[in-house]
Amino acid sequence: MMQLRVSSKKQAKIKLALQGCAGSGKTYSASLLAYGLSGDWSKIAIIDSENGSADLYAHLGTYNVLSLQDNFTPETYMEAIEICETAGMEVIIIDSISQCWDNLLEYHAGLQGNSFTNWQKVTPRINAFMQK
Structure with a gap:
């Protein structure tokens, strides 16, 4: 049964991926987007798997880095x-997930048996990561 209700603001989470070639400004753009979302540099974290590239933009504000x-x-x-x-x-920026995907491809390549059916061993892991 349909029912009319009063609107209410809910806490929404966004998952956004930025793609581009090396040096195209993905980390810089993600940092500015993060600040636009939170308005507070201290509430932004960059999970850095790119050998310290997150620190390249420390002049923008005092965000947090987990290497x-x-x-x-x-x-x-x-x-x-x-x-x-x-x-x-x-706001959490993950820079980048490429190494995660490479890790899963290596894992898949090392599995014995049918390559197609072996994806059922990989897919739940990547899905859990994406859900997190």
């Missing part, structure tokens, strides 16, 4: 997101 070093599994990214959420970050 990933060697382990680029989806589970590592999910743990990094959890750390940011627990710290009260309102």
Whole structure:
């Protein structure tokens, strides 16, 4: 049954991907977008898997950086997101997820058996990461 109700503001989350060639301004643009969303640099975190590239834009404001070093599994990214959420970050930039995808491709390539059906071992992991 249809029912009319009064509008109410709800907390909405956005998932946005920026794509471009190296040096095209993805991190810079993501940082400015993050500030536009939060209005507070201290509530922005960059999960950096790009060897410190997040620090290139420190002149913009005092945002937070969580560096990933060697382990680029989806589970590592999910743990990094959890750390940011627990710290009260309102906007989390992941720069970048390319290493995660490469990790999953290597994992898939190393699986025995049918390549097509082996994706059922990979897909839940990437889906869990995307949901997080």
